[in-house]
Amino acid sequence: MQTSPKPLPVIGASGCEIHLADGSRLLDGTASWWSMCHGYQHPDIIKAIQDQAAQLSHIMFAGLAHQPAYDLATRLCAMAPKGITRAFFSDSGSTAVEVALKMALQYWRNKGKPRKGKFICFNHAYHGDTFGAMSVSTRNGMHSAFDSLTSKQFQLDIPSDEYSFAEFEETIASISGNVAGLIIEPLVQGAGGMRFHSADVLAEIRRVCREHDILFIADEIMTGFYRTGNVFACNEAAITPDIMCVGKALTGGHIGLAATLATESVFESFLSDELGHALMHGPTFMANPIACAAANAALNLCTGFDYLARVEAIESQLLSALKPCEQMCGVADVRVKGAIGVVQLNATQADMFNMREACIKEGVWLRPYNDIIYIMPPLVITDEELTKLTNATCKIVANWSAAQGE
Numbered sequence: 001m002q003t004s005p006k007p008l009p010v011i012g013a014s015g016c017e018i019h020l021a022d023g024s025r026l027l028d029g030t031a032s033w034w035s036m037c038h039g040y041q042h043p044d045i046i047k048a049i050q051d052q053a054a055q056l057s058h059i060m061f062a063g064l065a066h067q068p069a070y071d072l073a074t075r076l077c078a079m080a081p082k083g084i085t086r087a088f089f090s091d092s093g094s095t096a097v098e099v100a101l102k103m104a105l106q107y108w109r110n111k112g113k114p115r116k117g118k119f120i121c122f123n124h125a126y127h128g129d130t131f132g133a134m135s136v137s138t139r140n141g142m143h144s145a146f147d148s149l150t151s152k153q154f155q156l157d158i159p160s161d162e163y164s165f166a167e168f169e170e171t172i173a174s175i176s177g178n179v180a181g182l183i184i185e186p187l188v189q190g191a192g193g194m195r196f197h198s199a200d201v202l203a204e205i206r207r208v209c210r211e212h213d214i215l216f217i218a219d220e221i222m223t224g225f226y227r228t229g230n231v232f233a234c235n236e237a238a239i240t241p242d243i244m245c246v247g248k249a250l251t252g253g254h255i256g257l258a259a260t261l262a263t264e265s266v267f268e269s270f271l272s273d274e275l276g277h278a279l280m281h282g283p284t285f286m287a288n289p290i291a292c293a294a295a296n297a298a299l300n301l302c303t304g305f306d307y308l309a310r311v312e313a314i315e316s317q318l319l320s321a322l323k324p325c326e327q328m329c330g331v332a333d334v335r336v337k338g339a340i341g342v343v344q345l346n347a348t349q350a351d352m353f354n355m356r357e358a359c360i361k362e363g364v365w366l367r368p369y370n371d372i373i374y375i376m377p378p379l380v381i382t383d384e385e386l387t388k389l390t391n392a393t394c395k396i397v398a399n400w401s402a403a404q405g406e
């Protein structure tokens, strides 16, 4: 609050552009924190929101229900990895993660195994800002002020080779009696630094969970809806999680909504005559009809356009356009996965914040953080627009790099 520059006043947005109050426009390379996949103010989504608002803007979702939620649940389950059959709606990604954690904990309690009360999570993970989500996010990260107040979980490195896998599996075997679930951002750890792991690693982690009676929770809030090159990142590893969280691009980024999806076996563990076995979670705006209508319209867009091909094209353009950065002094790594392009620098936090200002001067909206400058545009971005983002990134990195030698 004391040191950040004043936020830029925004009066509108369209396609991939943000319209500022001074009449200028910024080309968005962040898709509003990775959510705005079909572009801003998409007419189909706006119309769905308007029509639904005119019909039924909200109704509590307990004892009462509505068609937009039923439609969305059915469609999401059909789209999710095979075996996912149930959906629980909430209003943000963090809440969807809280619900996932509660589901996993109570699954074991309902099955008479209350000792299984901890989670395995990973270094560099980010799962949201609420307390449960913080407890499974990386320690010493952005939430470090709360480290002593959050539940202690088993935080491990994502294994990468045969040796680390053997150690990982040994650890899992020794703690599994106390573990309810493992939570992972499949293929890409986002806010923790855009770190990638392979589909083989993901599949192995899933196997280990199955063999040691640990629920596998995939947090697809960032990766879902084509971002990594598949509808869901789990698809690349041909795995089905027990529980899966989606949010962000679910409504095309137009309005807040998230879902915690589950398999029939997880669902069935809550079927009981005892109230204590029920999943006690009921956010006021659970399954808000406007948000569900927006999501249904967004899913129509997913089926009406070849996003797989589009993301493949974005990936190859990012790969070639960011390649020159590899040679620049101070660049630690350049990596691309689907519609995510990352340049990692040996830079200070202050350098990164200065780059934010440089991005605005170039007419692009990118938010370098930690030690990375990354591009994660709306998936509908044109080749020309993407070129503007990659040119700006290369120029900013080159300027910073040249200054390192001085």
Ligand SMILES: Cc1ncc(COP(=O)(O)O)c(C=O)c1O
Residues within 6 Å of the ligand: 033, 092, 093, 094, 095, 097, 126, 127, 128, 129, 185, 190, 191, 219, 220, 221, 222, 223, 247, 248
């Ligand atoms: C992987 C992941 N999980 C959870 C969240 C939290 O979502 P929300 O910001 O909607 O609460 C985020 C947000 O960036 C995320 O990237």
